[in-house]
Amino acid sequence: MPGPRSAVYAVALALALTACTAQAEEPAADPDTEQGSVEAETGDFEEPGDPYALTDPELTERLHLPLYDYGLDEYEQWTIRRAQDVLTVQCLAELGFEASVSWETDSLEELLTHFGPHHSYRRYGVSSTALAEEYGFGIPEGDDLGNPWVVADGSQEEAAGDAYMGYSHTGGEIETPSGDPVPEGGCKHQANLGLNPDSPPPGEDGYWTAGEGELMPDTPGLHSRVDDLLGESYLAGLEDPAVAEANEAWKECAGLSGYTVGPGGASEVTGDAVLSAECADTSGYLDAFVTAETRAQEAMVEEHRAELQERKEQLNAELAAARTVLGW
Known part of the structure; x- marks a missing residue:
């Protein structure tokens, strides 16, 4: 949404959400089935104080890429998902x-600790020696892998799932x-609306798909152009002579001279995650790959700047709306 339209969009979202909240605060006809207001649903859910305290600021900065500036980071995407859960429950109620x-459900801790704000801690294999020392190549499985929303009557789970889709x-x-x-x-x-x-509607089967040669539709929190370009720049980095060297x-x-493998595939040929991470640092691999991707992405940003910026403005508005839903 170029120009002043983005400001109108943000105001419209705020007014719409305010109206929805006011309507939800009316007395429920049936307290056994109604979930009440958004405030009641989110009253015990507080905004994380400093979610980035779980990350490694030095590593985050070292692995930063230009395209990250045009998408939402893991914490921001998580915020949108939690707001979607609240709106989904409203709809089901x-x-x-x-x-x-x-x-x-949907914990933020593992995402930020093991992958960083932009999933970069694992983009080039295990990049954190500290994490490698504690967890090796893997990450611990959390206890919060369930559904982000539930229905009280188990016999209604299938119908609720169909209503969701x-x-x-x-x-x-x-x-x-x-x-x-x-x-x-x-x-x-x-919830997306x-x-x-x-926000684009799903297909008849409840899923969003892309046609041949097309990007996935941008539902709240997603930036398909950024995702697509990140894939392209990674492939460009693999072919860069400095990265190959x-x-x-x-x-x-790492003692793997006889293998055709890079840090990203180290776990397939060695169990020494610490050595792999240390060597990715001292060999110059991390810096060479970031430099190659940065060079490729700067050209991509120049080519797609208007599209990237337009979607980023929309993402900012979606994030602001999500925070309003969560009462933050």
């Missing part, structure tokens, strides 16, 4: 499901406790 958000896997009509029809695109799409009224130095340092 309106259909008569006794639904609630699982705040313990807006698609019946049995091919019939989706039965809701209230008897009301599921809104277009399901509660998942309705609560953060961006222009540094890769040979890494193999010699």
Whole structure:
């Protein structure tokens, strides 16, 4: 949304969310099925004090790439997902499901600790010696892998899932406790519309897909052009002569000179994650790859600057809307 339209968009979102909140605060006709206001749903969920305290600032800066400036980081995307969960529960409650958000699900700690704000800690293999010393090549599995929202009546889980997707896997009509029809695109799409009224609808099967040669649709929090260019720049980095030279130095340092492998595939041929991380540093591999990707991305940014900036403005508005939903 170029120019002043982005400001109008942000104001419109704020007004729309304020109206939704006011409407939700009206007394519920059936307290056994209604979930109440957004404030009630998010009242015990506080904004993290300093989520980036879990990261390594020096490593984050060292591995920073230009395209990261045009997308949302892991914490910001997580914030949007949590707001989507709240809006999903609102939608399910309106259909008569006794639904609630699982705040313990979708933890931020593992993402930021092991992958960093932009997933860069693992982009070139294990890049943190400290993490390699504690966890090797792997990461610990958390206890929060469940659904980010739940329904109280287990027998309604399948129907609630269909209402969420807006698609019946049995091919019939989706039965809701209230008897009301599921809104277009399901509660998942309705949650997206609560953060961006222009969010694209899913296909008939409830999923978003891309045609041949096309990017995935940009639903809240996502920037498909950035994701696509990040893939292109990584491939360009692999072909860079300086990276290839540094890769040979890494193999010699790690005792893997006879292998056709880089730090990203080290776990397939060695169990020594610490040595791999140390050698990625001392061989110059990390810096060479970042330099190669930075050079490639600077040209990409120049070519796609208007598109990248337009979507970033939309992302900022979506993030602001998400924070409003969460009461932050």
